[in-house]
Amino acid sequence: xxNPIPDTSRRRLLFGGTAIAAGALLTACTSNExxxxxxxxxxxxxTNPNAAAGKAVxxxxxxxxxxxxWIAAITNNAKAQAGAYKDVTFKQVEAGKxxxxxxxxxxxxxxxxxxxxxxxxxxGKELNAFGLKAMEAGIPVVNLxxxxxxxxxxxxxxxxxxxxxxxxxxxxxxxxxxxxNVASPIIGEIAGMDELELTQERSAGFKAALATYxxxxxxxxxxxxxxxxxxxxxxxxLQALPKIDAVWNHDxxxxxxxxxxxxxxxxxxxxxxxGAGSKKAIxxxxxxxxxxxxxxxxxxxxxSSAISLARLIAxxxxxxxxxxxxxxxxxxxxxxxxTKENASTYLKLGF
Amino acid sequence: MxxxxxxxxxxxxxxxxxxxxxxxxxxxxxxxEAQEPLRRNLGLVGVLLALFAIGAxxxxxxxSDADWVVNNIMVILTQAAAIGxxxxxxxxxxxxxxxxxxxxxxxxxxxxxxxxLATQSFGPVGMIFTAVAVxxxxxxxxxxxxxYGRLVPFIATLAMLVAARGLAxxxxxxxxxxxxxxxxxxxxxxxxGGIPLLVIILLVVAGLGWVLLNRTTFGRRTVAIGGNAExxxxxxxxxxxxxxxxxxxxxxxxxxxxxMLTSLATSSQAAAAELYELDAIAAAIIGGTLLSGGxxxxxxxxxxxxxFSAITNLFAxxxxxxxxxxxxxxxxxxxxxxxxxxxxxxxxxxxxRHGLTRAKPQT
Numbered sequence: 001x002x003n004p005i006p007d008t009s010r011r012r013l014l015f016g017g018t019a020i021a022a023g024a025l026l027t028a029c030t031s032n033e034x035x036x037x038x039x040x041x042x043x044x045x046x047t048n049p050n051a052a053a054g055k056a057v058x059x060x061x062x063x064x065x066x067x068x069x070w071i072a073a074i075t076n077n078a079k080a081q082a083g084a085y086k087d088v089t090f091k092q093v094e095a096g097k098x099x100x101x102x103x104x105x106x107x108x109x110x111x112x113x114x115x116x117x118x119x120x121x122x123x124g125k126e127l128n129a130f131g132l133k134a135m136e137a138g139i140p141v142v143n144l145x146x147x148x149x150x151x152x153x154x155x156x157x158x159x160x161x162x163x164x165x166x167x168x169x170x171x172x173x174x175x176x177x178x179x180x181n182v183a184s185p186i187i188g189e190i191a192g193m194d195e196l197e198l199t200q201e202r203s204a205g206f207k208a209a210l211a212t213y214x215x216x217x218x219x220x221x222x223x224x225x226x227x228x229x230x231x232x233x234x235x236x237x238l239q240a241l242p243k244i245d246a247v248w249n250h251d252x253x254x255x256x257x258x259x260x261x262x263x264x265x266x267x268x269x270x271x272x273x274x275g276a277g278s279k280k281a282i283x284x285x286x287x288x289x290x291x292x293x294x295x296x297x298x299x300x301x302x303x304s305s306a307i308s309l310a311r312l313i314a315x316x317x318x319x320x321x322x323x324x325x326x327x328x329x330x331x332x333x334x335x336x337x338x339t340k341e342n343a344s345t346y347l348k349l350g351f
Numbered sequence: 352m353x354x355x356x357x358x359x360x361x362x363x364x365x366x367x368x369x370x371x372x373x374x375x376x377x378x379x380x381x382x383x384e385a386q387e388p389l390r391r392n393l394g395l396v397g398v399l400l401a402l403f404a405i406g407a408x409x410x411x412x413x414x415s416d417a418d419w420v421v422n423n424i425m426v427i428l429t430q431a432a433a434i435g436x437x438x439x440x441x442x443x444x445x446x447x448x449x450x451x452x453x454x455x456x457x458x459x460x461x462x463x464x465x466x467x468l469a470t471q472s473f474g475p476v477g478m479i480f481t482a483v484a485v486x487x488x489x490x491x492x493x494x495x496x497x498x499y500g501r502l503v504p505f506i507a508t509l510a511m512l513v514a515a516r517g518l519a520x521x522x523x524x525x526x527x528x529x530x531x532x533x534x535x536x537x538x539x540x541x542x543x544g545g546i547p548l549l550v551i552i553l554l555v556v557a558g559l560g561w562v563l564l565n566r567t568t569f570g571r572r573t574v575a576i577g578g579n580a581e582x583x584x585x586x587x588x589x590x591x592x593x594x595x596x597x598x599x600x601x602x603x604x605x606x607x608x609x610x611m612l613t614s615l616a617t618s619s620q621a622a623a624a625e626l627y628e629l630d631a632i633a634a635a636i637i638g639g640t641l642l643s644g645g646x647x648x649x650x651x652x653x654x655x656x657x658x659f660s661a662i663t664n665l666f667a668x669x670x671x672x673x674x675x676x677x678x679x680x681x682x683x684x685x686x687x688x689x690x691x692x693x694x695x696x697x698x699x700x701x702x703x704r705h706g707l708t709r710a711k712p713q714t
Contacts (some may be wrong), residue, residue, distance in 0.1 A: 022484045029481050030470035030522050045517040065520070068622065194673055219670045227616035228623045229529055232430055236667030239423050242413065253527045257616035264615075274501045280529065 005283050008036055040161035041081045041304050050312060050320045057314035058089040059112035059307060062106055063144070064122050065095060068225060069253050070276060073300035074120055074144070081304035088311055099126035106130050110137055111228045112295045115314035116155075120144040121251040128153050142268035144303060155313060157330045158306045162201035164335040165250075168296040170209025173246045173339050176271065176293075178213060185245035186218045187271075190230065190238050190258055192250045194222035202250055202275070218244075223254045230254030234261035244270040252295060253276035259290055267291075279350030297336045300351050305331070388648040391639040394690075395654035402661045409669050423664065425547055428602075429539075430484050431660035432549035432628050433611040435459075435653060439560040441631040441653040446564070447584035447597045448577035448644030449504040453493060453511035454605050454693030455627035460515040461485045461609035462619030466528040475534040482613075484605035489515060490602020494595030508598075512628070519621035527620040549611050553653075556607065561649045573597060577644025633680070634659055637687035658683070 028139045044260045059082060063075050075092075077186045082090035093109050095102040099122040109117065110133070119138055121127035121294065124146040131141045131153025140155035148154050173316045192199045203220070210216060219240050230249070237247070248252035249255045262272070267334065276293030309327050312318065318325045338346045391664040411696060414420060429647035437454050444451045464470065473481075474585060487498055496507040541548040564570035575583040576590055584590045608627075613619045632642075634655030640647030666676040 022480075022488075025473070025477070025486055026481060026488075027465070029464060029470035029477070030467055030474070032467050032522070032524060048451075065525075071527045203685065219667070220672075221667055222673045224622070224625055226620055226625060227618040227621045228612050229625065231616045232663075233667070235426055235430065236664055239419075239664065240410075240413075240428050240668040240670065242419065253620070256527060256618045258530060260536075260539070260617040 010316060041077065041084050048320060050308075050317060052186050053085075053087045054094045054315040054317065056087045056089070057115040057311060058091055058112075059280035059310050059314070060109045060139075061090060061092045061119070061307075062109065062117070063303075064102065065097070069278065069351060070298075070300050071120075074303040077300055077303040078118065078307050085311060086280065087315075088307070090307075092231070095120075099123050102127065103130055106134075110134055110139065114139060114172060115141060116140045116310045118142040118303075118310045119283070120303070121146050121148075123269070124148050130162065140308050140313050141312075144306045148246040148330075153331070156306075156309055156327055158302055158309065158333070159331075160302060160333050161335050162198045163205035164332075165275060165296045165298055166202040166205025166248075167209040168335045168337050170206045170212075170337075171247045171293050172273055172296070173248060174210055174213035174215060177186060177215065182245055186241055186243060187215060187217055188241055188244050188247040189217045189220040190233050190237060190247065190249040190254070191220060191222045192225045192254065195330070199250065206248055215251055223251075223257075225251050225254050227254055228259075229257070231257030231261045234258040235265070238262065238265050238267055246277070247272040247291075249273070250275040252276045254317035255281060255292070259284070259292060261317035262291055277336075277346065277350060279347070282338055282343050282350040285338060285340055286347070288340050294337055294339045296339040297338060297346070297349070298332065299336075299349050301349050302333055305333075357532050362610075379396055388639055388651055391656055392648075392651055395638070395658055398422035399654075399661055402623055402658075402665050403535055406668060413668065416423060421545075423668075425545075427551070427657065427660045427664050428550040428553070429547050429615075430663065431656045432547075432553040433615070433624075434634070434660075435553045435656040436556045436608045436611065437627055437658050438631040438634045438652045439649060440601035441628075442635045442638070442647050442649055443530050443560070443564065444504075444597050444601045444634055445632070445640050445642060446577045446644060446647040447568040447573045447594060448498065448580060449594065449597065450506040450508065450592050450632070450642075451493065451598060451601045452505065452628045453489070453515055454608075454631055455602060455624040456512045456519070456628060457486055457489050457620050458609045458612060458624035459601055459619070460489060460522075461606045462613045462623055463519040463523045463528060463621055463622050465609060466530050466613055466619040467522060471530065471532055475532055478530075478532060478535055479610055482609045483603060486602040486604070487599050487608025488602070488611065490599040490605070491595065493602065494598030497598065498591040499596040506666040516621055523619075523621050525621060528619045535610065536617045538611070539617075549615070552607070552611065554558070556604065557649055557653050564649055569593075569596075575645070576643060577641075579645070622691075629646075630659060633684050637684060649696050680696035 008332060061078050063072060079090060079092070082088045091112065093105040093116055093265055096105055102122050106119070117134055119127070119141060121143070124143070128148045128150050131148045132141065134141050135153060135155065141153065142156045142158065143154040145159040147159060147296070148156055173187065186209065189203065191203055199222070208216065219237055221237050223233040224227040234257065247270060249258045249272060255274045270291060271293040272291045274292055275298065277295050277297040277299055284290050284292045285295060291297060309331070312326050319327055420451045437458065441451055441454060461482040462483045465478040469479055470481050489627055493508055493511050497504050538548055543551060563575065572583065572588050575586065575588060576593055580590050609619070612624060635647065635652045636642060637651070637658065638648065638651030638655035640652060662679060663676065
């Protein structure tokens with residue numbers, strides 16, 4: 001600080017002081033402490049006979065580390081559900097950033113010989129060979145949500161119903177508009193990432209369900225499952241359609257941005273249906289203060305169910321309500337419709 | 352970094368006319384170059400008018416309503432606002448001979464950092480400060496790696512792209528963070544004199560950028576370094592320090608854009624601002640910024656952003672799918688760059704060879 005030019009010295013002092021203050025504030029700003037949301041688990045203290053402790057088993061688990069609330073909920077639910085059973089040891093491996101990394105991680109998991117592996121693959125087709133390998137090694141594989149093409153590659157397939165989601169949204173909108181006696185309604189659709197098969201299935205189901213009422217989609221925009229892209233596409237959709245009767249938005253996360261755009265444009269002549277069933281969306285539906293009147297589920301609670309079923313498979317038990325002595329090979333969750341009436345029941349499943 | 356040596360340079364260089372910088376970069380036929388941005392901007396205005404005409408032809412019902420048209424122009428400008436601010440920073444970096452691939456990731460990181468529950472407890476001032484500070488900080492890291500670590504800008508900012516998204520995902524726990532701050536959220540809906548506040552912010556940032564580029568030694572040095580870094584260094588410019596500041600400037604723009612985007616979406620998340628780096632680079636290029644550095648204008652970049660925003664809007668209004676829209680955008684980039692090459696290498700060389708221009712114009 002013995003600089004001959006006083007101007008520079010002052011600048012340094014100011015700059016240094018600001019930098020220190022900035023550092024202090026910034027490090028204080030990364031905390032996200034919050035009351036934990038109750039996990040979507042089915043407790044072991046039920047009257048369910050399957051809840052009784054059985055043989056001790058180890059469940060291996062792997063899911064991608066994606067930047068999306070839904071995937072985060074999948075991993076959290078699996079962990080929490082495994083924790084609810086005293087006879088389950090939960091062994092999670094990082095899935096890395098792509099299919100190759102996940103394959104490598106899973107290979108180390110096979111070497112540890114878990115009793116069963118629960119797996120949400122980056123891509124069902126690319127991980128198919130792993131499924132075969134694990135099954136040949138005598139480890140049953142539970143495929144979570146992203147199907148293997150080869151039936152030999154898994155013991156149990158549990159997944160959501162994308163086509164059914166579209167159908168549920170289509171029926172909700174169709175019935176509501178019929179009840180209002182709207183003759184030729186203008187329906188908008190804000191889809192998720194268009195290159196994904198699941199988006200195409202959702203849109204196909206929506207279209208088919210609307211067709212049974214004689215309705216069609218007037219304008220369809222594809223966003224990116226993010227709030228900022230949802231905002232942008234919604235803003236353009238509202239410009240393209242000066243009067244709308246109903247909108248289906250595929251994803252509640254991008255729906256935050258969609259709702260922001262609708263509020264900013266002061267539009268309220270229509271109602272909206274969401275998708276996936278996030279906690280925020282269910283709360284909005286219950287409060288009934290926005291255009292969001294319903295959402296169709298694609299619940300990450302399927303991860304909890306997958307762990308429960310994997311445990312039964314490893315213990316050689318069946319589902320107590322079914323006659324069969326073993327767990328079935330395929331479980332497809334129905335897409336449920338959450339409205340103001342049942343929102344309180346579903347709130348615990350929101351993520 | 353030696354502040355004092357740079358101070359000295361400033362005193363020396365501040366005196367001469369701003370034209371000294373291009374001369375140091377060793378460019379010839381700059382007079383022709385000086386006309387080029389105007390021609391290009393007129394071309395982009397022509398493209399905008401053409402897009403408007405196509406829209407009016409496809410949807411006469413909407414375009415015949417004057418209120419709707421005004422509102423639609425505001426929508427186009429609002430959607431250009433955040434990416435426009437980023438493009439101003441990007442234009443500086445590219446003119447200075449670099450590239451910043453990390454802008455989208457920096458917006459996500461700044462946005463996520465500014466919307467954690469802890470930051471939100473400091474109120475809007477804390478959120479804005481955090482976004483800007485994180486942007487500048489990450490930009491300085493980029494700059495230090497490139498200027499002092501001698502990493503190629505492409506590699507350094509690519510690494511930042513990956514790392515910043517990772518950090519953003521880590522901080523947010525991969526969740527969408529909702530902004531509960533009414534002041535921040537109201538920025539997107541505020542209008543002053545009928546013009547959205549975000550558009551005014553864009554115009555202010557672009558205006559400051561224009562002054563910085565064209566009316567200060569900082570701007571002239573940026574052009575000099577991008578034109579020929581070695582010549583600039585020999586002319587006494589602190590090339591390393593200056594390069595670092597350029598990336599910090601880009602980071603600052605990302606921080607501002609992060610607040611704008613958070614306000615629009617009332618939330619932020621690690622996957623936000625996806626592919627903004629490509630949009631910003633594309634906008635700068637169709638606006639006439641030379642990817643190899645040394646030339647470019649703020650106004651051209653701004654038009655580039657607005658053209659892309661208008662195309663997105665037009666495709667939505669015409670209900671055409673996104674894939675077609677992306678193909679058209681790609682074609683526009685190619686055509687813009689082809690035009691750039693045709694105008695500058697072939698025509699001027701052809702002209703010079705046939706004695707149509709003076710061999711060495713004034714410097």
